[in-house]
Amino acid sequence: MKLLVTGGAGYIGSVVGAQLVEAGHEVVVLDDLSTGHADAVPEGARFVQGSLREAAYGVLAEGGFDGVVHFAAKSLVGESVEQPALYWDKNLGESLALFDAMRRTGVAKIVFSSTAATYGEPESTPILETDPTRPTNPYGATKLAIDGVLTEYARLHGFGAVSLRYFNVAGALGPYGERHTVETHLIPNVLAVATGAREHVKLFGDDYPTEDGTCIRDYVHVVDLGNAHLLALDCCTEHEHRIYNLGSGSGYSVQQVVDVCRQVTGHPIPAEIAPRRAGDPAVLIASSEKIQAELGWRVERDLATMVADAWKFCQ
Ligand SMILES: NC(=O)c1ccc[n+]([C@@H]2O[C@H](COP(=O)([O-])OP(=O)(O)OC[C@H]3O[C@@H](n4cnc5c(N)ncnc54)[C@H](O)[C@@H]3O)[C@@H](O)[C@H]2O)c1
Numbered sequence: 001m002k003l004l005v006t007g008g009a010g011y012i013g014s015v016v017g018a019q020l021v022e023a024g025h026e027v028v029v030l031d032d033l034s035t036g037h038a039d040a041v042p043e044g045a046r047f048v049q050g051s052l053r054e055a056a057y058g059v060l061a062e063g064g065f066d067g068v069v070h071f072a073a074k075s076l077v078g079e080s081v082e083q084p085a086l087y088w089d090k091n092l093g094e095s096l097a098l099f100d101a102m103r104r105t106g107v108a109k110i111v112f113s114s115t116a117a118t119y120g121e122p123e124s125t126p127i128l129e130t131d132p133t134r135p136t137n138p139y140g141a142t143k144l145a146i147d148g149v150l151t152e153y154a155r156l157h158g159f160g161a162v163s164l165r166y167f168n169v170a171g172a173l174g175p176y177g178e179r180h181t182v183e184t185h186l187i188p189n190v191l192a193v194a195t196g197a198r199e200h201v202k203l204f205g206d207d208y209p210t211e212d213g214t215c216i217r218d219y220v221h222v223v224d225l226g227n228a229h230l231l232a233l234d235c236c237t238e239h240e241h242r243i244y245n246l247g248s249g250s251g252y253s254v255q256q257v258v259d260v261c262r263q264v265t266g267h268p269i270p271a272e273i274a275p276r277r278a279g280d281p282a283v284l285i286a287s288s289e290k291i292q293a294e295l296g297w298r299v300e301r302d303l304a305t306m307v308a309d310a311w312k313f314c315q
């Protein structure tokens, strides 16, 4: 397939872009480099620098595209609370420009990066796709709105769309990995202590109603996540919008993640208990049974592998 990969200079887009190239697809990356890096664009992909609003139509109008894999977004929860209008404009507004460009150029197939943040604070775990969606921050609200637009565009314009709701993505694929200038994610922050870039890691809260008092999350290896995209591309069916959770179904506490990082790196990684981070749910675990049953997706890499691969990447 000839695919437009938006956000292919970012963390997940560069890894999955590399997997798409490896699988034999022709990949064109569109990225404005707002949080990505030009040298992260996967080898073998063509790179167009620009925003979705400025450049998506021009690229798709070249012709020959079979589909779009849409990673481009702003995704810092705290920033979204401080600047909600920026998130509505950049996430929903720019996605609408992309979908309009697809409609005008007759490209109907799309796989979209949705998020666990669309669910908000869960009533029960593991979280099912049919559970209530009550985002607790503008980031999650913009992603939920884009999911809603895709449902309508499938019905009204014949899009064949798949939204993948990622839980906590971690790990790397060789030279492609996570290097955000503003890093909020746990594993890269913990590993930054082992590389010497930070003195210690802060653990945000140890008084949650969990066994060790720290938050529990469901981590999924970015390569397993990429495999789900390959399967999703093959199941995009006109007039249909499917939504799948992507997680491992297992939860690890912040404290357990730090312990795995200590084992993998052999570094003591000093940690300091800090106040809770606003808006963090105590436990987020996905049920990924739907994508397993319908597409045959399987998790093949465990937390130690995610940490080991991220560690190789950041050394
Ligand atoms: N990292 C996670 O754990 C996680 C979890 C759930 C969902 N997601 C979603 O996955 C996607 C990728 O996340 P990531 O961690 O790789 O983020 P990232 O910031 O590393 O990558 C996003 C890329 O999109 C580009 N971009 C942003 N807005 C753009 C625009 N309007 N036009 C063109 N390019 C633009 C950025 O420059 C960057 O290269 C995002 O949609 C994010 O919301 C990530």
Ligand SMILES: O=c1ccn([C@@H]2O[C@H](COP(=O)(O)OP(=O)(O)O[C@H]3O[C@H](CO)[C@H](O)[C@H](O)[C@H]3O)[C@@H](O)[C@H]2O)c(=O)[nH]1
Residues within 6 Å of the ligand: 075, 115, 116, 117, 118, 166, 167, 168, 169, 184, 185, 186, 187, 189, 190, 201, 202, 203, 204, 205, 215, 216, 217, 254, 277, 280, 284
């Ligand atoms: O330096 C840090 C960083 C994180 N944490 C804790 O580690 C856990 C995981 O935090 P991350 O920031 O790595 O991930 P989140 O669970 O907050 O966020 C993930 O899930 C969200 C949905 O809830 C969004 O989808 C988001 O993009 C995705 O990264 C949280 O309890 C957080 O408080 C720390 O203790 N110290």
